[in-house]
Amino acid sequence: MLWLLLTGLGGAGASLAVPLVVQRVVDGPVARGDTRGLLLLGALALAFGVVEAALIFVRRWTHAAAAVGLEAAIRDDLYAHLQRLPVSFHDRWQSGQLLSRATSDLGVIRRFLSFGLIYLVVNTITYVTVTAMLIRLYWPLGLVVAASAVPLFIFARQFARGYLQASRALQEQQGDVATLVEETALGLRTIRSYGRSRFMAARFADEIGELRDIAVDKAVLLSRASAKFDLVPNLTLAVVLVGGSLAVANGELTIGRLVAFASLQLMLIWPIESLGWIIANGQESMTAADRVFEVMDTRPAVTDTPHARAVEPGPGRIVFHDVHFRYPGTTQEVLRGVDLEVRPGETMAIVGVTGSGKTSLVSLVPRLYDTTAGHITLDGTDLRDIRLDCLRGLVGVAFEEPVLFSMSVRENVTLGAPGATDEQIAEALAVTQAGYVYDLPWGLETRIGEQGLSLSGGQRQRLALARAVLARPRVLVLDDPLSALDVHTEALVDDALARVLKGTTALLVVHRPSTIAHADRVALLADGRIAAVGTHSELLATVPAYRAVLAAETAPAQGS
Template sequence: MPRSTHHPLHNLWRTRSYMRPYAALYVWMILAGVVTTALGVALPLIVQRVVDGPVLHGDDRGLFLLGALALALGLVEALLIFIRRWVQANSALRMETSMRDDLYRHLQSLSVSFHDGWQSGQLLSRATTDLAIIRRFLSFGLIFLVLNTATAITVVALLFDLYWPLALVVAASAGPLFWFSQQFTRRYNAAARLMQDQQGDLATVAEESAGGIRLIKAFGRREHMAEKFTRYARDLHDTAVGKALMVSRTWAKFDAVPNVTLAVVLVGGALAVARDRMTVGELVAFVSLQLMLIWPIDALGYIIANAQEAMTAADRFYEVVDTDPAITDRPGAAVLERGDVGGEVRFDNVRFAYPDAPAEVLRGVDLVVRPGETLAIAGVTGAGKSTLVSLVPRLIDADHGRVLLDGRDVRDVTLESLRTVVAVAFEEPILFSMSVRENLTLGRPDATDAEIDEAIDVVQADFVRTLPWGLDTRVGEQGLSLSGGQRQRLALARAVLTRPKVLVLDDPLSALDVHTEALVERALTRVLTGTTAIIVVHRPSTVALADRVAFLSDGVIAGVGTHSELLATNPSYAAVLSAAADDAGELAGEGAR
């Protein structure tokens, strides 16, 4: 995974763009905070007047009036605090939602290769934990950093006004605090980054364990996976404990400084009163004001820690957001009109290599699929069949050469319009944790019940009608409540339902039994009439769907023709199909036993 090369503060500063819509609210929050601080500062000064006035002279009426004023100021302060906190939480949660929406939207625009290279848990932690950390800083840490700084400056100024020698002592205490914060910041940033990365790793292990629970149970690896999870959890625990210890030590130092300073002030203030350099009311006000500094100083440790975590979280957020989509619309890309698409697909000297691969997978493929034709792509495992068909809907892009749809480079049309006329069904079916109906209509939300029923009949998926709630039954995460063959049929029905001009099928019948496969093939033959279909095949029975077969070998098309023609003229094709037939026969025999 990439790491940001910017200063940790840089990406946190960039999050201000999400604050702009709420700039007016932030101004009002700060103004409310300033008024609240002013009211808080006013109370010690009122106490000074009470002690040096009514208390000293026994004026009960003056004491009552000053007490009423203090109560009124306290109520106003409480109301302002409520309003500020509510506005803070509301605006920060809306910012977090905006950031999460942008992150998710950007993830959808990134290529399949990006997602192949990232752990799902790392992406999940960025969309949840990291954004929550940023929100806490923007809603609490940032506001209180401003308000506490303003409070400290105001209080120290008043202390100098009351009695400057003791005020110098209070001001001097900022030196140790600054030094402690510098030491803390350097160490805490690395610990925060490590902990947030470990949270992502732990989320990945948990997510993969949940998704692969059948495999774990089948191989009896429950203890192994439990040990792995415990190891990751222990690493996270140790890092969190070390981070907490770091915070505790620094917080204790921050707490000790004002307490030592207070002791010096009390002794020095008592001597000043005894020598008539201060009144008792001034000493009480001085100490009360100094006590107001304890919270800002105590909060300093939390704010610094929160800021460090927020900087790390912003780094991790922008690591994803700054990744440019590898597959995008070209400038001036045209919108494909469904009615204008004939369905001819042409591969023109197509070459492709995966990053860090030792050699090209496709080394100059030239192939034409005629409109309405069903073409099978055959070849040994690893020949590049799935890679070739993935070029049509632009799940990947060719390094060299072109893929043409009706003579137009697929990169010259918008992705959205291309994928409305090209449908794909993968060998490994992907279903979402939602109802059968929602899964089927994913590519065509406006499909009617009659059209859904027709697609279900084509792929022999009648089983959905016997589910507890029929089409409204939720299939569970990844559709694991269904068998492999059931999932594959639903994925195929989803592709058929879109009524595409070009249908790409990547060995879509591999999980079906022989009888069901024959029924689906006959139905597909009827449905594919008028649709250009490219089918990756791994076993001979699927070849029956095709009008022609293209044999892919060593990165190039080594032969094109009917199944019978290739069997007669291409020994390599005959050998591949023969081996596949033997494997299929063995599997059928094992199933019979």
């Protein structure tokens, strides 16, 4: 930054020297008719111009490169921070708002650092220096120029106050528009299925219309300020020319000094006219920085404790000790005193009505959330005492709503096991009945598109399950990952999983009785508590509430 400032000041100094050379030319060689001296002074002025141009090139090139590098570093930090933030944070925030902060807001900050900041420093020093030089050349008119700073200060203060609010409103609206575009793209099938394309188009038109109105209002503010900032130096220049001419006529000022004075006064027009743009850019940068720090200042709720450590894979015993849980920002408990033991190598099915807390329960195992009270242990170690990277290497997860990325099939499947061989990938795909990927245009290298929308629901689920299986975790958490499969395919997957994952501790959130039957034991979750634990046949014979849950799950299928 010091080097950039020095080059900026050097360029400004070279440009300020030119009017002084002009003064010497007019009052010296021109007045005496000395053409030789005129050529020498002209060459000196040209040299100053070349030096100024070279310094401007160096300053802009190095400053722009530094600012782009800083923007990339901040974006890298922001992305890494987003990865550390808890699921509850992403549940609350619109993805479009996060996207606008990571792209457009950081771009605004970079533009201010690239140009606005350096111009603010250089132009301020230039203004003060030129004003001092004008007072030295002819103090009456120099004081007039100095006094012109008063209305400029008033205009700048009024403009900054209103523009800050307009900038914040525009950036927030840009985030809302980005969210709507993303939701529309992801939900295109649903929108078309319900014939709501025109409705969504009208909604988008409303949002983009509001964005346009805010942008126009913002442009009006900038235009008014620019006009005022342009008016002041031009009025001042008119006073200087009239007053300077009278001073020359009265013999108080030489023609060379007047020409130098006017030339220096003209050099103030750009710094003053650019003041509106610099203030606008600065206000946008301030609001952008505030928006970015809204995210960066959010502390991760799920973190490694100071004494967290890596642990070696054990037998896989999971024990819930009086676990309570409620989602951040809510007062209602989802889980109320859950006590449950999952034995090493056992497959435990979690069953309950919708809203009973099944997904919340299994989400605590990989620490997507932390318990509100109580604790969970893995092989006798509190989950919070295990480093997160180690824990999530031991626990594999597959959800009902599979998340696939805009990458190749291979990259999606090996997300949790990047070093997997083709043989291991083939085995995982075979277990989950996902061999269809070999029939895609480029096999494992086929890019499946964002969210895997080019695949059916069942295909996406099988691919996501293959990803979980490939990692060969010590504990496998499956949140109803086969709901989109037909009964025959689900049976094949269940049988294959039972063989391949023998010895792996598994927690399954399931609904179909056929899947539940594959579990070693079943835990019935009711009102946030474990109501009963036993084998499927035991609970079916002795627990009416369990039979009622299964009946509720199978009733729609029977009536369809």
